[in-house]
Amino acid sequence: MSVDLPMPTNFAGTKGVPAAEGKQTAKEFSSDQEVRWCPGCGDYAVLKAVQSFLPDLGLRRENIVFVSGIGCSSRFPYYLDTYGMHSIHGRAPAIATGLATAREDLSVWVVTGDGDALSIGGNHLIHAMRRNINLKILLFNNRIYGLTKGQYSPTSEAGKITKSTPMGSVDHPFNPVSLALGAEASFVARTIDSDRKHLTSVLAAAAAHRGTALVEIYQNCPIFNDGAFESLKDSDTKADAIIPLQQGEKITFGVDGSKCVIHSKTGGVEVANTSAVSEDQIVVFDAHNPDPTLAFAVSRLTDAGVLHQSPIGIFRDVPRPTYDDQARAQVADAAKDLGDPATKLAALVTGADTWTIV
Amino acid sequence: MAKEVKQLDRVIIRFAGDSGDGMQLTGDRFTQQSAAFGNDLSTFPNFPAEIRAPQGTLPGVSSFQVHFADHDILTAGDSPDVLVAMNPAALKANLADMKKGSTIIVDRHDFTTRNLQKAGYDADPLEDDSLSDYTLNVLDLTGMTVEAVKEFGLSRKDAARAKNMFALGLLSWMYGRPTETTIAFLEKRFAKVPDIRDANVKAFKSGWNFGETTEVFAVQYEIKPARMTPGTYRNISGNLALAYGLVASGVQSDLPVFLGTYPITPASDILHELSKHKGFGVTTFQAEDEIAGVASAIGASFGGALGVTTTSGPGVALKSEAIGLAVMTELPLVVIDVQRGGPSTGLPTKTEQADLLQAMYGRNGEAPLPIVAPQSPGDCFDAAIEATRIAVTYRTPVMLLSDGYLANGSEPWRIPDVEDLPKIEANFATEPNHTNPDGTEAFWPYARDEETLARPWAVPGTAGLEHRIGGLEKGDGHGNISYDPRNHELMVRTRQAKVDRVADSLPPLVVDDPSGQAKVLVLGWGSTYGPIGAACRRVRKAGNDVAQVHLRHLNPFPNDLGEIIKGYEKVLVPEMNLGQLSLLLRAKYLVDVVGYNQVNGMPLKAAELADAINNLISSTDVSSANNTELAR
Numbered sequence A: 001m002s003v004d005l006p007m008p009t010n011f012a013g014t015k016g017v018p019a020a021e022g023k024q025t026a027k028e029f030s031s032d033q034e035v036r037w038c039p040g041c042g043d044y045a046v047l048k049a050v051q052s053f054l055p056d057l058g059l060r061r062e063n064i065v066f067v068s069g070i071g072c073s074s075r076f077p078y079y080l081d082t083y084g085m086h087s088i089h090g091r092a093p094a095i096a097t098g099l100a101t102a103r104e105d106l107s108v109w110v111v112t113g114d115g116d117a118l119s120i121g122g123n124h125l126i127h128a129m130r131r132n133i134n135l136k137i138l139l140f141n142n143r144i145y146g147l148t149k150g151q152y153s154p155t156s157e158a159g160k161i162t163k164s165t166p167m168g169s170v171d172h173p174f175n176p177v178s179l180a181l182g183a184e185a186s187f188v189a190r191t192i193d194s195d196r197k198h199l200t201s202v203l204a205a206a207a208a209h210r211g212t213a214l215v216e217i218y219q220n221c222p223i224f225n226d227g228a229f230e231s232l233k234d235s236d237t238k239a240d241a242i243i244p245l246q247q248g249e250k251i252t253f254g255v256d257g258s259k260c261v262i263h264s265k266t267g268g269v270e271v272a273n274t275s276a277v278s279e280d281q282i283v284v285f286d287a288h289n290p291d292p293t294l295a296f297a298v299s300r301l302t303d304a305g306v307l308h309q310s311p312i313g314i315f316r317d318v319p320r321p322t323y324d325d326q327a328r329a330q331v332a333d334a335a336k337d338l339g340d341p342a343t344k345l346a347a348l349v350t351g352a353d354t355w356t357i358v
Numbered sequence B: 001m002a003k004e005v006k007q008l009d010r011v012i013i014r015f016a017g018d019s020g021d022g023m024q025l026t027g028d029r030f031t032q033q034s035a036a037f038g039n040d041l042s043t044f045p046n047f048p049a050e051i052r053a054p055q056g057t058l059p060g061v062s063s064f065q066v067h068f069a070d071h072d073i074l075t076a077g078d079s080p081d082v083l084v085a086m087n088p089a090a091l092k093a094n095l096a097d098m099k100k101g102s103t104i105i106v107d108r109h110d111f112t113t114r115n116l117q118k119a120g121y122d123a124d125p126l127e128d129d130s131l132s133d134y135t136l137n138v139l140d141l142t143g144m145t146v147e148a149v150k151e152f153g154l155s156r157k158d159a160a161r162a163k164n165m166f167a168l169g170l171l172s173w174m175y176g177r178p179t180e181t182t183i184a185f186l187e188k189r190f191a192k193v194p195d196i197r198d199a200n201v202k203a204f205k206s207g208w209n210f211g212e213t214t215e216v217f218a219v220q221y222e223i224k225p226a227r228m229t230p231g232t233y234r235n236i237s238g239n240l241a242l243a244y245g246l247v248a249s250g251v252q253s254d255l256p257v258f259l260g261t262y263p264i265t266p267a268s269d270i271l272h273e274l275s276k277h278k279g280f281g282v283t284t285f286q287a288e289d290e291i292a293g294v295a296s297a298i299g300a301s302f303g304g305a306l307g308v309t310t311t312s313g314p315g316v317a318l319k320s321e322a323i324g325l326a327v328m329t330e331l332p333l334v335v336i337d338v339q340r341g342g343p344s345t346g347l348p349t350k351t352e353q354a355d356l357l358q359a360m361y362g363r364n365g366e367a368p369l370p371i372v373a374p375q376s377p378g379d380c381f382d383a384a385i386e387a388t389r390i391a392v393t394y395r396t397p398v399m400l401l402s403d404g405y406l407a408n409g410s411e412p413w414r415i416p417d418v419e420d421l422p423k424i425e426a427n428f429a430t431e432p433n434h435t436n437p438d439g440t441e442a443f444w445p446y447a448r449d450e451e452t453l454a455r456p457w458a459v460p461g462t463a464g465l466e467h468r469i470g471g472l473e474k475g476d477g478h479g480n481i482s483y484d485p486r487n488h489e490l491m492v493r494t495r496q497a498k499v500d501r502v503a504d505s506l507p508p509l510v511v512d513d514p515s516g517q518a519k520v521l522v523l524g525w526g527s528t529y530g531p532i533g534a535a536c537r538r539v540r541k542a543g544n545d546v547a548q549v550h551l552r553h554l555n556p557f558p559n560d561l562g563e564i565i566k567g568y569e570k571v572l573v574p575e576m577n578l579g580q581l582s583l584l585l586r587a588k589y590l591v592d593v594v595g596y597n598q599v600n601g602m603p604l605k606a607a608e609l610a611d612a613i614n615n616l617i618s619s620t621d622v623s624s625a626n627n628t629e630l631a632r
């Protein structure tokens, strides 16, 4: 695909994090640990993209932290020579919340998967987004449980036959982008493991955003769910499958722009043949719109079943005060006139009502 | 009329009424007045879990007991000398605790047929002679209050609500309490509603004047100030002392405190209090759930803060997996469990000590952690600092076990000199600590301090020490993932050894055995300190010998505990559970300790415990006599 976002030059999202002196390389960001994903796993491509993106962030390596939960993708921190924590299932956003709130000078990234973030850790994910903590959350969505060897996940299409659902799953799947928009995330994007250029541009936009950035990455699991995103990758089908979202542009796709997105009678949006509609009927996409209604409507164009069509790009990117900035501001404000802590402590423990025994 | 003044050495008063009658406030004010007067005191608030329990019913009764004396006391007392009952349910719910001859003051206003029925009375106990064993004072407190405040033009309902202040005024007169603090308090609390403020002050003064003028009360009592260790004192509750202890921990360790928590009874007041002290660099994060509370604290600790989480038993259950992560990642973390009646939701507002084994063993795998417990409300301050010392020094989660009795109870507290508080050193790693075979320098996150076995704490932002930690087993030293069998065995044993090493840093236990002749040792932990101490005094007063030891550290046990236990013929272990410390002691020392166990949601009673101790002493005498017999 050919979405080309300009690389942001200053990362407002990393305000307060010390800048690196001199140029860094992808190699410096690679740890000495042997990478242990299955051959052909989509995680490799994402790792490479992140390793080569991080030097461009221009931050000191020691001030970057990756926190992950449990799952195949959650091994990610071990392969980056930054600070990192591979924590417990579903809790990475909560751990990262404490870290990001305690330390303004860190760039904190969360690596998670569809099971980790949307099933066992769903509560922490929505609350991180609601609070708008300054975290960059990379949600690797392979629509399957990989580490536990192939059960269906909360993003698997209904009817999926897996080890735990021999007659087909009867679960309705989550659409992570819709969920994030519903949780009032201030930055929501979707990208694809194999499209390095787009992936990198989305990472850059996420880093530039101050607040929670939720980046859903379609990631192929060749072992348990191979080809889940094939329609978006196959050169014969991808033009019709990817609905590219470009800021301020009309949403058209398909071979020679033969398809487009228009408002539907039900209040949402729908796909139409460009030749059958007038120019001004085509939806112009605006991720900066404070009203998330259009972004949500567009997110619904994602196939819930087997994927044949999906909007890709930045759905939402709006400024909103972050929890951690405000929490730190309260502490800083209260501490302004602290003076000598020991004296202050003595006054605190003494209180107002005392009596003395001689 | 000049009234007779009688001297007493101690008095126990219980204020009881409906949840909406303001009994907690009344008790609290009486306590503050007694503290200002200089008595030693101990309090026991007891209230329903429901915010608005059904009015007039037994489950809706709320009470506050205060014990004050001219000497040092250890408990809120077993049985009140005076019961103030504001309605039939309050009388019925508390009567069983009253001794013959004790005083009952009743507000007869609410003794209507309907209210008597609600409380389960078939007949009005004020009319028959079912209360003839007591000194009964039946007054229309509500009526007198309404009359006294009528000048303020309040609705009848609002006027009647000041009856608790009338009762407080009356009791304040009876026991010669100073009134200034309460008047100042009322003026501040109701500053924005002048008519309510004036009505409350008037009701309070009217209650006092009523006592002075009426002939119902012929005697006023005097309880002299207590002779206590010289120093400046204040009254303090356990939760407040704990919050102050955490602030002090931050100051003494020079670490910013990060509290990640979720509201739960009876621990929430610690969050409320800490949220007021951001000026000390304290961050309070009210998380989306218990798990996020502890997880955020672990994240903050990884970032170099003092991570703290506060909860009660059900919350600990939810946090268990994350606490295991802190064990594995060896990060400092203070976990505060204000225990309440369990299991499950249990008795949220009642006290219990039944989380000891959960603290000890409630995690998957071999996941040892140090456990400390405070013994009185004021001691919560020192216990918090001790928990921090261990957590930071040994890089480990530490569990602090308070309970509902300590949390809400209060006592005079000798204000510590901040200069005397221990310093806690974080000793962050700043440099590589390992040389690779090729001569290059490296940082090993799981290298260990020889003395403490603690690993280095290198925080993000420290150049050259970048490393990854996590829940998977770590290779000894280098800290990379390791599935090697020998390494796992070594790491499991090392984590255990590290916790065991804490014992080397503990002072010798204090053995209270005044005669040196005791054959029976009473060994306790946590909030039972007061009742155990009071029971031992009774036993000694009765001419028997008994020794007392109280444990601050439940894991590891102090190094000298085994020897001390073996020095006594019998060891009695009183606990508000079914024998959890007993189990640990038996397992560790192979000593057949005797349990004294009560799980009714209430603190132990000193008199009953004293009986149990005396019984054990006599059985010991009998058995030693038998042994002598056999030896002959």
Ligand code: SF4
Binding pocket: A036, A037, A038, A040, A041, A042, A043, A072, A073, A142, A146, A147, A220, A221, A222, A223, A224
């Ligand atoms: S199971 Fe799937 S997701 Fe996991 S490492 Fe293998 S290919 Fe990747």
